[in-house]
Amino acid sequence: MSPESKKLFNIIILGISFMFIFTAFQTCGNIAQTVITNLNNTDFHGSGYTSMSIIYGVFSASNLVSPSVVAIVGPQLSMVVSGLFYSLYIAVFIQPATWAFYTASVFIGIAAAVLWTAQGNCLTVNSGENTIGRNSGIFWALLQSSLFFGNLYIYFAWQGKTHISESDRRTVFIALTVISLVGTVLFFLIRKQEDTRTPGEEDSQKEVLNSVINFYYYVFTEKSIKLSFTKEILLLSVTTAYTGLVLTFFSGVYGTCIGAVNRFGSEEKSLIGLSGIFTGVGEILGGGLFGLLSKNNRFGRNPVVMLGIIVHFIAFYLIFFNMPNDAPIAPMEGTDDVAYMNPSKEVAIFCSFLLGLGDSCFNTQLLSILGFLYSEDSAPAFAIFKFVQSICAAVAYFYSNYFLLQWQLLIMVVVGFFGTITFFTVEWEAAAALVARGSDYSSI
Numbered sequence: 001m002s003p004e005s006k007k008l009f010n011i012i013i014l015g016i017s018f019m020f021i022f023t024a025f026q027t028c029g030n031i032a033q034t035v036i037t038n039l040n041n042t043d044f045h046g047s048g049y050t051s052m053s054i055i056y057g058v059f060s061a062s063n064l065v066s067p068s069v070v071a072i073v074g075p076q077l078s079m080v081v082s083g084l085f086y087s088l089y090i091a092v093f094i095q096p097a098t099w100a101f102y103t104a105s106v107f108i109g110i111a112a113a114v115l116w117t118a119q120g121n122c123l124t125v126n127s128g129e130n131t132i133g134r135n136s137g138i139f140w141a142l143l144q145s146s147l148f149f150g151n152l153y154i155y156f157a158w159q160g161k162t163h164i165s166e167s168d169r170r171t172v173f174i175a176l177t178v179i180s181l182v183g184t185v186l187f188f189l190i191r192k193q194e195d196t197r198t199p200g201e202e203d204s205q206k207e208v209l210n211s212v213i214n215f216y217y218y219v220f221t222e223k224s225i226k227l228s229f230t231k232e233i234l235l236l237s238v239t240t241a242y243t244g245l246v247l248t249f250f251s252g253v254y255g256t257c258i259g260a261v262n263r264f265g266s267e268e269k270s271l272i273g274l275s276g277i278f279t280g281v282g283e284i285l286g287g288g289l290f291g292l293l294s295k296n297n298r299f300g301r302n303p304v305v306m307l308g309i310i311v312h313f314i315a316f317y318l319i320f321f322n323m324p325n326d327a328p329i330a331p332m333e334g335t336d337d338v339a340y341m342n343p344s345k346e347v348a349i350f351c352s353f354l355l356g357l358g359d360s361c362f363n364t365q366l367l368s369i370l371g372f373l374y375s376e377d378s379a380p381a382f383a384i385f386k387f388v389q390s391i392c393a394a395v396a397y398f399y400s401n402y403f404l405l406q407w408q409l410l411i412m413v414v415v416g417f418f419g420t421i422t423f424f425t426v427e428w429e430a431a432a433a434l435v436a437r438g439s440d441y442s443s444i
Contacts (some may be wrong), residue, residue: 006191007126011135013189014122017079020183021086022143024176025243027150028090030255030276034269035169036333037092046101050120052252053100056244058109063387067380075118075125075280082118083184085111090180093173093370097159113386120382122190124371132371133364140364141287142306147280147356150176155274204389232429235422236366237388239305242419243362244392245412246312250279250355253400253408254319257327262334263343271345273354284354290364301365302427308361309420315354316409321346325404365423373430 025217033048051167070078089108092100119139127135157172175261227233229265255272322344323339366385374381400408 007131008135008138010122010126010190011138012142013186014119014126015139017083017183017186017190018119018139018143019146019149021083021180022146022183023150024090024146024180024183025086026146026251027154027276028173028176029094029251029274030151031154031172032093033252033256034259034272036096044096044098044101044426046096046098047401048252048256049397051101052248053394053397054105055109055112056248056390056397058106059112060387060391060394062110062113063117063384063390066113069114070118070121075122076187076192078118079113079122079187080184082111082115083187085181086115087177087180087184090173091177094170094177095203095352102274112390117382120370120385123367124375124382127371132375133368136364136367136371137287137290140360140367141284142355144280144283144287147276147283151273151276151280155270155277156273158270158273159267165194165416186200228384232426233381233384235426236369236385238415238422239362239366239419240385240388241392242250242361242412242415243366244389245415246267246355246359246362246401247389248393248396249412250352250359252357252397253328254352257323257405258333258348261324261343261348262326262336263338264345265347267345271348274349276354278349279356282358283360284356286357286360287364290361300368300427300431304361305363305420305423305427308358308365309416311354311361312358312416313413315351315358316413317356318347319351319424320406320409322351323405325406328400328405328408329402362419369423369427373426385403 029048029052032051033421036044036046036048073081085104085107087299088102092104123135123139124132153175154172157168255275259269259272286308319342324335324339324343326335326337370381370385396408
């Protein structure tokens with residue numbers, strides 16, 4: 001197998017492994033609040049929103065040291081151990097206990113930081129300047145396939161149910177735990193690079209590895225601080241913050257909203273699964289269209305991001321008119337309120353698709369531009385990216401316990417607008433630098 005084929009194989013295995021793990025975890029996050037509100041055990045006092053807030057809060061703090069772990073342990077073993085903690089968190093739902101639930105939330109926050117830093121390093125090491133866009137698209141499409149499979153099971157298993165029984169819960173979470181473990185084992189198939197590279201390629205790989213090791217020694221020193229406050233990182237942080245807010249909304253809040261609308265009748269719980277499926281369809285379509293076909297894009301990343309924000313604004317507008325304002329914080333009995341139109345199942349599911357499509361537009365382009373700008377500092381750059389994204393997701397999960405739907409949508413509209421402008425600024429400067437050194441802009 002040629003070096004390039006081996007790199008592509010590693011990217012595919014990386015994507016498939018994440019697909020299995022996040023089939024379990026994203027499905028878990030999508031139904032967590034609904035499952036918790038249906039628990040018969042009155043001794044359990046946990047909140048799905050609070051758990052996710054803890055996860056992303058710890059995640060954001062742990063990103064400061066995750067490059068150290070990846071540098072010492074190596075990306076492959078880092079991902080394996082992290083995957084085990086994901087499986088442990090999901091297994092807690094088989095027999096929930098408040099202390100175990102929140103303790104596992106802390107551990108998975110740490111594991112997530114290590115997992116995503118290792119993923120960013122693995123993606124960059126197995127990519128070049130001309131393949132980072134393609135590889136980002138392949139990884140993103142495989143990852144977001146996870147939204148399809150788990151939620152498809154939820155749709156059929158919960159068809160016609162208005163209450164989730166103890167047996168229903170245990171069956172779902174045992175299956176999800178096994179799926180997560182399968183994805184963890186697959187990390188062992190990622191192949192290490194052999195010394196068959198040309199001198200230039202070998203030096204490039206050593207530079208990437210050295211950047212990770214250097215970040216370990218200087219993680220709390222001037223180097224990391226300078227990188228965090230560079231103009232490009234600061235501007236992209238606004239865009240990244242928006243992806244964190246959207247992540248919270250489509251992965252936890254919107255499914256809860258759909259499951260709380262009593263006017264959807266006996267389909268309200270199964271529609272949570274259908275919503276996740278169509279979010280996944282949007283993510284996969286976007287990942288394939290804007291990642292795999294990136295080599296044919298002569299206009300760079302900005303048009304894709306522009307499409308993403310337009311799609312999201314349409315989705316927010318329709319959700320505002322379709323969903324009751326109290327849906328995110330409705331009690332176990334659900335809500336009988338009506339927004340500005342009678343709740344439509346078709347509109348609700350269409351908005352799920354739009355949320356996924358728009359999210360893939362932003363994330364594929366953020367992964368691409370970070371890999372392009374920081375090919376020699378991939379670990380700290382991706383760690384900062386996940387730090388900002390996760391801290392904003394943590395904040396969003398926290399206020400989701402209290403804010404009505406209209407205020408959550410307004411926050412995303414404002415941050416999304418400014419995040420799009422800041423991304424445009426960085427992309428224009430990157431394009432100008434690329435043209436200045438005589439490269440083809442379409443190669444980015």
